Amino acid sequence: MGPGPRPHVPGERGTAGTGERVDAEIYGGEGITVAVRRPTVAVRWEDTMRPRHALGWNVLAILGLLVPMLAAIAGGAGVSAQDATPIATPAPVVCPPDAAGAPEGGVVRVGGILPLSGTAATVGNDERAALQLAVDLVNQDRGEVPLPLAAGAGLTGLGGAQVELIFADSQGQAEVGQSEATRLIEDQQVAALFGAYNSAVTRTASAAAERAGIPFLNAESSSPDLTEQGYYWFFRTSPHDGTFSEGIYDYIESLNANQNAGIKTVSLLYEDTDFGVNSAEALTAQAQERGLTIAGEVRHATGASSLTAEVQALQQQGADVMIPSSYTTDAILTIQTARQLGYLPKTIVAQDAGYADPAFIQAVGGGAEGIATRSAFSPDIFEVKPVAGQVNELYRAVAGKDLYDVPARGFTGMLTLLDAINRACSTDPEAIHQALVETNLGEADTIMPWTGVTFDENQQNELGRGIIVQVQGGQYRTVFPQEFAVAEPIFPLAPWDQRP
Amino acid sequence: MDLDVLLQATASGLLIGMVYALISVGLTLIFGLMEIVNFAHGEFLMLAMYAAFWGSSLASLDPMVSLPATVGLLFLLGVLTYRGIISRILNAPMLAQIFATFGLGLFLRGLAQFFWSPDFRSVQNPFLAGLFGGSVNVGTVSLGVPQVAAALLAGVAFLGLYLFIDRSRTGLALQAVAEDRATATLMGINSDRMFALGWGLGVACVGVAGAVLATFYYIYPAVGVVFALIAYITVALGGFGSVPGALVAGLLVGLVEVVSPTLFGFSPAYKYAVVFGFYLAVVLVRPQGLFGRF
The missing domain is CATH 3.40.50.2300 (Response regulator)
Structure with a gap:
């Protein structure tokens, strides 16, 4: 506490x-x-x-002094305050008479x-x-x-x-x-x-x-x-990874039930940050309750220049499903490397972050097809x-x-x-x-x-x-839960050489 | 442990190592010539990658087709950087020199984010990624075609650089200036022109690296930072100013990074710690780096 x-x-x-x-x-x-x-x-x-x-x-x-600085300082964006629009006539509202009111x-x-x-x-x-x-x-x-x-x-x-x-x-x-x-x-x-x-x-x-x-x-x-x-x-309005992880496993269970997916083992790939580590913890804890075996977990450095060793480790584990928790750069690199090394689990269900970023689909193109991620939102909601x-x-x-x-x-x-x-x-x-x-x-x-x-x-x-969205035809389509689904989940992932 | 896995790791490590070497060689070249560490090096790489990206998205030129243009552009950029900034601070205190290039790097990164947004881009359907279905199998080892091409191109660039520096009159003049500027000037070598050439060459090398990297890596304004850190370690490991040192050190860094987690069975999360630990171990024994002159 x-x-x-x-x-x-x-x-x-x-x-x-x-x-x-x-x-x-x-x-x-x-x-x-x-x-x-x-x-x-x-x-x-x-x-x-x-x-x-x-x-x-x-x-x-000097290198020792500067290199961390170089890594630490990102260029560009600064702070700006938006222009305030003129104040219009206030609408009536019920406030206690002793309220402090406007600053x-x-x-x-x-x-x-x-x-x-x-x-x-x-x-x-x-x-x-x-x-x-x-x-x-x-x-x-x-x-x-x-x-x-x-x-x-x-x-x-x-x-x-x-x-x-x-x-x-x-x-x-x-x-x-x-x-x-x-x-x-x-x-x-x-x-x-x-x-x-x-x-x-x-x-x-x-x-x-x-x-x-x-x-x-x-x-x-x-x-x-x-x-x-x-x-x-x-205060937090968003669901957290505990809730989201339940959604991921609910989805996997529905794949097992409806598509006879036979998913029994799980590999976790996660970045070495607060998000990655906590996500992996939540996923590990719940896997046991669901009768799934964690085949192994691979932690990776954020913003890595290569993820070959990481993907090789996943390949060794040979789990049915891979659940990654990474931001966009590493998500892109993971899938590019998996394609290059021929690593293909039955399916990939990601813990949001990079995998839910449209830039991810754009960057990996056909490689993203069939990859599912939990999300909190999808254009299907429109x-x-x-x-x-x-x-x-x-x-x-x-x-x-x-x-x-x-x-x-x-x-x-x-x-x-x-x-x-x-x-x-x-x-x-x-x-x-x-x-x-x-x-x-x-x-x-x-x-x-x-x-x-x-x-x-x-x-x-x-x-x-959360909801589960899957990349289908280059778009995120909601596939789970039922009441928000607009498409059937695709299972398993298509072989790398049969993709655009 | 599986031999196939080790072989795959070794091959992957060597391939990425060649790219590291190619990125680092420009840095070491410039340092060897005038003892200035270019802290905008990663940003030059970023600009080369963007050049390849825009060539592909605006003019439908594959990065391999636009490679000569990218390299030419980066050469020009190197010369301009020398003429516009570096030549003016040649006799300034060392920290002024460092912060000039450091500032240039930050400025370029900011500029890229301002004009091109921080979005992640990648070259769509590069020729190399489609060649032979994107990967070739040698026995059980799977090699990405873009990665192999990148390594080959890096090899060619190194060979060209070696021939130029060691066999051509201009290259010898470069070496002479690096050795002793005053004496070289007395021999009738225009050191200012040699410095400009060195910057052009050094930045052009990173242009080659950027063009090939663009075929298999994402592109965004801060992408240079990822590789710059590796490049500095590579240059320091190989020895400041040593071209063969950059090659050997690049390969070593790539190998250590990819093979060590497989070989010793620790979490890949520690691979950079191992790379930097390896670097520390080497410089404790050889402070000047593997092939350093100092």
């Missing part, structure tokens, strides 16, 4: 840091600090540069921590567009979209206050996520934090929120233990839930692509958070916390294949669930 619940102390946040940092929005700031501080050392180096062999050592020393300036700030650069930058930027879309729906009067807060401009519970999203780039790295969380809380005075996709980043960023006493809503990290740390301020289709149209207009798993979950999570802030009628953290606890969204209030959003005692949404 982590630190226990901790009540909010009014005024404990936000005053100390203000004004201390001139401009925290410049990225690569750490690198610049190093550059500025080192010249004295450089002079000494220069003096001792000869004899020549000393140079070799210095180069090694000064009529703007509620919410911090969004996402991997906007680095290996998960695609997903991070796609989710960013979805979060901004959710905020735009709230800020503008969009009565035609039947979702909470869309009708009426701004947060009606706070006198029509506008919501301003302030994004920070975690680069997919835990330590960056933590410092960004602290920066958003102290310098930007955010009312709540949101993020952070990578489970490892969510862990450190939510710890910063816990210390500061700020609500943190997570919509896309799936490590089960994030909601089992006993955090007071942490047919079942018209409001999801409506949101997708809006999303496509800004992002240039269809909504998929992570952006859809992010969108839903953001609406859940804003709904709570609206009902809290204030930006007081304790009031928002209380409103989040009382969240009660129904099936029609989300674009997800869920029955709604209500939080259990761990502040984990208990109405979420």
